Amino acid sequence: xxxxxxxxxxxxxxxxxxxxxxxxxxxxxxxxxxxxxxxxxxxxxxxxxxxxxxxxxxxxxxxxxxxxxxxxxxxxxxxxxxxxxxxxxxxxxxxxxxxxxxxxxxxxxxxxxxxxxxxxxxxxxxxxxxxxxxxxxxxxxxxxxxxxxxxxxxxxxxxxxxxxxxxxxx
Amino acid sequence: xxxxxxxxxxxxxxxxxxxxxxxxxxxxxxxxxxxxxxxxxxxxxxxxxxxxxxxxxxxxxxxxxxxxxxxxxxxxxxxxxxxxxxxxxxxxxxxxxxxxxxxxxxxxxxxxxxxxxxxxxxxxxxxxxxxxxxxxxxxxxxxxxxxxxxxxxxxxxxxxxxxxxxxxxxxxxxxxxxxxxxxxxxxxxxxxxxxxxxxxxxxxxxxxxxxxxxxxxxxxxxxxxxxxxxxxxxxxxxxxxxxxxxxxxxxxxxxxxxxxxxxxxxxxxxxxxxxxx
Numbered sequence: 001x002x003x004x005x006x007x008x009x010x011x012x013x014x015x016x017x018x019x020x021x022x023x024x025x026x027x028x029x030x031x032x033x034x035x036x037x038x039x040x041x042x043x044x045x046x047x048x049x050x051x052x053x054x055x056x057x058x059x060x061x062x063x064x065x066x067x068x069x070x071x072x073x074x075x076x077x078x079x080x081x082x083x084x085x086x087x088x089x090x091x092x093x094x095x096x097x098x099x100x101x102x103x104x105x106x107x108x109x110x111x112x113x114x115x116x117x118x119x120x121x122x123x124x125x126x127x128x129x130x131x132x133x134x135x136x137x138x139x140x141x142x143x144x145x146x147x148x149x150x151x152x153x154x155x156x157x158x159x160x161x162x163x164x165x166x167x168x169x170x
Numbered sequence: 171x172x173x174x175x176x177x178x179x180x181x182x183x184x185x186x187x188x189x190x191x192x193x194x195x196x197x198x199x200x201x202x203x204x205x206x207x208x209x210x211x212x213x214x215x216x217x218x219x220x221x222x223x224x225x226x227x228x229x230x231x232x233x234x235x236x237x238x239x240x241x242x243x244x245x246x247x248x249x250x251x252x253x254x255x256x257x258x259x260x261x262x263x264x265x266x267x268x269x270x271x272x273x274x275x276x277x278x279x280x281x282x283x284x285x286x287x288x289x290x291x292x293x294x295x296x297x298x299x300x301x302x303x304x305x306x307x308x309x310x311x312x313x314x315x316x317x318x319x320x321x322x323x324x325x326x327x328x329x330x331x332x333x334x335x336x337x338x339x340x341x342x343x344x345x346x347x348x349x350x351x352x353x354x355x356x357x358x359x360x361x362x363x364x365x366x367x368x369x370x371x372x373x374x375x376x377x378x379x380x381x382x383x384x385x386x387x388x389x390x391x392x393x394x395x396x397x398x399x400x401x402x403x404x405x406x407x408x409x410x411x412x413x414x415x416x417x418x419x420x421x422x423x424x425x426x427x428x429x430x431x432x433x434x435x436x437x438x439x440x441x442x443x444x445x446x447x
Contacts, residue, residue: 075210081446084209085353090330 024114024170025147027059029129030162033105034136041102042133042160043076045083046110049126051144055087056125057117060110061099079132082140107163114170122148131160198379199233199440200225200413201277201324206444207352208328213267215326217275220260225413226381228260235261237279243271245334270329272352277322280341283433286310314432316420319343324442327352340368343418343439348401354445356409363401366418366437370400374416378404381411409447415440 027046046060061083064073074093078084093099097116124146132138139160143153145168154165204216219233220226235256240249251263267273281298288310295305296318306313319342325335331350338344345351349360364371378392394402396416406412417438419428428434 072210075208075213077209078207081207084207085355085446089207089209089327 024168025059025112025117026167026169027110027112027127027129028107028163028165029110030107030157030164031103031105031131032157032160032162034133034160036136038135040134040136041104042131042136043080043102044108044129044131045080045088046127046129047083047087048120049086049128049142051124051126053086053126055083055128056120058083058087058091058095058098059112059127061088061091061093061095062102063099065094065099065101076132076134079138080130081132081138082128083130117147120147122146127153127164127166129157129161129164131157133160136160197221197223197230198225198413198415199277199322201233201275201322201442202226202381202411203275203324203326203442203444206324206326207446208267208326210328213328215265215267215275216262217265217324218260218262219277219322222259224383225379226411227384228257230259232256232259232261233277235263235277237277238263239276239278240265241274241276241335243269243273243332243334245337249273265326267326267328271332272325272327272335272350274335275324275326278342279318279320281318282315283318284313284315285432286313312432314427316423316427316433316435317437318433318435319437321345321438322440322442325351338365338368340365342367342437343371343416344368345439345441351441351443354406354443356406356445356447359403359405361401361403362414362441363399364396364416364439365400370396370398371416371418372396372398372400374400374418376402376414376416379413379415380408381413406445409445412443412445413440414443 029044031042044062045058047058048056050056063077066073077088126142126144128140128142130140137159139157141155141157141161141164143155143164143166145151145153145166147168150169152167156163199221201217201219220228221233222228222230235254238251240251242249249265251265254263265275281296282302284295284302284306286293286306288307293310297305302315321342331352336346338346344365346363346365348363354360364374374396376394376396380390383389396402418436420435423434
């Protein structure tokens with residue numbers, strides 16, 4: 001079950017540079033491979049905020065979609081503490097085109113068509129990526145970008161996140 | 171009025187009777203929720219309660235559970251607690267959160283204290299104001315009564331935060347958050363207002379004590395004063411669980427009241443708040 005979508009997303013990630021022109025906002029998130037006997041894929045949230053750190057819109061939330069013996073996947077959404085308080089806890093989940101299953105280590109790409117960002121006023125914003133891992137740590141990275149003109153940004157996490165990039169293509 | 175031998179003796183007895191509660195007052199009463207910010211369709215919170223010098227360190231006395239009241243996010247519905255246990259040094263109970271919003275978990279004592287003399291013996295009572303008349307025995311003299319309101323509260327939120335549980339009642343000291351108490355983060359500022367009998371409690375001393383004192387040498391306690399609106403603003407220096415306290419004692423009380431004498435009108439308030447990193 002898992003292998004097929006993973007292989008597909010890996011292909012898209014590889015193909016991403018040539019496909020950037022098709023997307024108006026593209027965020028890539030590298031989930032680092034962490035050697036741990038008790039490794040679990042991290043919960044990850046990606047959102048847009050204003051420079052004063054007010055959340056504007058959540059672009060992606062990856063969390064366990066099912067209930068298991070330990071509880072429901074939504075029980076641990078609050079571990080993405082910053083996202084949870086700034087907007088996550090006011091969201092109805094699952095959310096179409098936003099929420100999905102946890103991702104494997106590697107580079108993941110989120111493409112947001114311009115139509116989904118209709119209300120976003122041109123100006124300066126941050127992309128924020130937060131990762132929280134069971135029996136692991138939590139990390140938040142912020143990456144400035146400008147909406148309304150082509151530009152790119154890139155930062156690198158230090159523990160739970162690898163390279164993170166943003167590209168605006170119009 | 172002449173102080174008779176009998177009265178002097180009864181005052182001594184009263185002093186002895188009061189010694190136990192007074193020494194308990196010197197300690198701090200606390201409750202400690204296992205989580206304050208939760209997600210999911212439902213969630214459980216375990217709550218410990220105790221009385222000790224070091225907040226959240228269960229090493230002195232357990233908290234009584236008689237007056238525990240959990241209020242649902244609608245601000246009205248009472249939520250049943252589960253698995254109550256009174257241990258040697260701490261009590262515990264569980265709360266099942268079944269709907270989104272902010273819950274109040276409180277141990278409040280709002281009532282009246284009374285003291286009197288009957289046949290040379292001191293009498294003492296504490297209870298709801300409605301029971302005062304019946305509690306004082308016929309023939310009692312030197313009857314003194316005074317309102318007493320103690321509140322000990324913490325707040326937990328499942329899903330999105332709500333504010334219905336903060337509606338003040340106008341009795342004793344109450345907590346009116348400007349910053350939601352389940353939205354506190356290290357390094358950020360928070361503002362809270364305190365009311366006394368429904369009016370802003372101005373120029374009141376507020377103590378903020380962070381848990382974990384066993385693992386550091388400096389207690390790192392913060393004391394501050396409310397402004398004219400009864401408000402304090404605090405920038406959280408570190409993540410952790412905080413015990414926030416203020417109290418009031420009738421400044422017009424005659425000399426000799428309280429501290430072993432007849433009761434004095436008083437109120438105290440404690441909020442336990444979690445600050446996340």
